[in-house]
Amino acid sequence: MKPSKNLAEGDPEAELLADGETPASVTRSISAIPIDNPRPRFWWAVFGAAFLVVLLLCASLGWLFVRGVGIWGINIPVAWGFAIVNFVWWIGIGHAGTFISAILLLLHQEWRTSINRFTEAMTLFAVACAAIFPVIHLGRPQFLYWLLPYPDTMDLWPQFRSPLVWDVFAVSTYGTVSLVFWYVGLMPDLATMRDRAKTKGWRRVYGLLCLGWRGEGRHWNHYTKLYILLAGLAAPLVVSVHSIVGLDFAIAMLPGWHSTIFPPYFVAGAIYSGFSMVLTLVIPLRAVYGLGNYITARHLDLMAKVMMAMGWIVAYGYFCEFFTAWRSGDVFERYVAANRVIGPYAPYFWALMICNIVAPQFLWSPNLRGCVPVLFVVALFVNVGMWLERFVIVITSLHRDYLPSSWGIYHATFWDYSTLAGTIGLFLALLFLFVRFLPMISMSEIRTLAAKREASK
C-alpha cells in the first residue's frame, strides 16, 4: 500500500472515510459482519485455536488452586514473578482503548471514530485478563474480598495508604467505567442491529440489549451530553490508573523502583503498548473483513505516529532511570542499573532495547510506515518489548537488592508460561466473540461523518 497523495496535500478529513460512503452503505457493510458472518472459516479457525488455549488457562488455574503459587517460579527474593509482569502488561494494553475513545474525542480527532469501538472492546478484555493476575497471585484468592472495606467481624480494614490498595480501586473503577462507556456507545448500534437482524430471535436479543433505544430526539439530547462527559471522566482516569500502577513500584524502597519518573513513564508505556496491540489486531481484521474504507491508510499512519511518539517518551524514561541511578551516587542504585545491562538478565534487557527503541525507528520513513506488513511486524516487536520491559523492571530489581546474602535467580516454570499464554487465548477468544456478534465499528458515529460530508457536497 502506497502512502496516499492527499496526505501530503494536507486534506486529512477526506482520508478518514472512503469516497462514496453514505449513511446507508456504512450501516449495511458494518452490520453485515455480525449478521452474515462473511468469513466463517477464518473466524472458526482463530476462535477455535483461542478456545483451546482458554482450556489451557483453565487447567493452569485449576492446578494453581489445587497446589498454590508454588507451581510458579516465584520465591524469595523474587516474589513478584510473571503474575505482576503480566498484570502490568495487560493493563497497559488496556489503555489504548480509553485513550483513543476519550482523550482523542475531547481533542476532536475525528479519526478515532473508526477504531474507538474496537479498541474499547480490546480495553475491556485486556482489563479482564489483567484482573486475573493479582487475584491468583494472592495465594489465597478466596479471600479477595479482604481487599475491600466492608464491615467485617475481624475489625480489619485495608491500608488506605498503600498503592496496592489504590490499585484495587483504580483497576475496578477503570474496568467498570470502560464497560459503561463502551455500552453507552453501543446502544444506538444495538438498535440498528435489532432493526437489521434477520431472525426474530436475534431481533429480540438485540432489542433487549439496546434497552429499547429508538433514536428519539429526546434520547440524543441526553445521550450526547452523557457521552462527552463520560469521555471527560475517562480521560483523567486513564492517566490515574497506570500512574497508580507505577506507584506500586515507585513507593517501594527497592533500587531501580524508587523513582519519581515511574508514573508518567508507565502511562506513556501503557499507551505505547496499547497502540501496538491495536495495530496488531486491526491490521489482520481490516484485511480479512475488507474494512479498508473505514480504517484507511491514514488511520494506520496516524496510529503509527502516536506509537512512535510514545516510544520516544518511553525511551526518555529509560534514559532517565540510568541517569538518576548514576547521579544519585547510591551504590545500590548504580549496581542495579549496571546489573540490568550486563547481569544475568542482560539478554532480556537488550532484547527490550531492540524491540522498544530500535524497531519503531523504521517508522520514520513514510514509505515503510505506509507498508502494512512492516507496520504489523513493528507492532509485534513493541508488544513483545513492552512485556520484556515489565519483566526487566520486576525481576532485575527484586533479584539483587540491598542484601547480597539474599540474592537469587528467578526461573519461570511451565505454569508461568501456560498462564500467560492462556490469558492471550482468553483475550483473543473474547475479541472474536465481540467481532462475531457486535458491530466492531461505531455505525452511528461513522454515519454522522458520512452525513456531514454528504451535506457539505
Next chain:
Amino acid sequence: MSGAPFGTVAAFGDERSFLDAIAKAQKAGFRRIETFTPHNVEGEAALLRRRPTPVSWIMLAAGILGGAGAFYMQWYAVHDFRHLIDVGGRPVDSWPSFIPITFELTVLTAALVGTAAMLWLAGLPRLDHPLFGSAGFERASQDRYLVCVLAEDPRYTPAAARDALLPAGPEAVNEVTK
C-alpha cells in the same frame, strides 16, 4: 394497540429536508413534535427548543458526593481506633495518600449515576413503543430521519399534520396508533 392515534410520522432521506419539515410543522402551529434519527442531528435540539439536559449537573452532584464519601471513608478508617493500621509511627492524617481512592470513586459514582440518569431521563429501558409497529421505522436507526407530529398536540388531526409535513417532501407519511 388501543387504536387511539399516536401521531403522524414523515420519513426524510437527508438532514436538510428533515430540519425543513420540523420548521414547516412548527409554522403550521404544531408544538408537540418528536424526531427519530439514526444519529444526533445538529440543529434539531435548537429548532425544537429542547431544554438543556440536566445530566451534567446530576453527574457533578454525584461526583462530589462520591468523592466526599470516599474521603470520609478513609478518614474514618484512620480515626476509628479499630481500623487504624500503624505503620512505623507514620502520621495518622496523611491525607495526600487518600487522594487516589477519592479520585477513583468520584469518577465511578459520576459515571454510574450519570448513565442511570440518562436512561431515566430518556425513559429507557422501554421495550415497547407505538412506533415500533409502524412501517418503515426500522430505517430510523439506519438512514432515514423521521419527524413525528404527536397526537397530544391540541391542533392535531391526521389531515392537518399530513398537510403540514408534505411540503418538505417526505418519502413516506404514516399515521401511527397506540
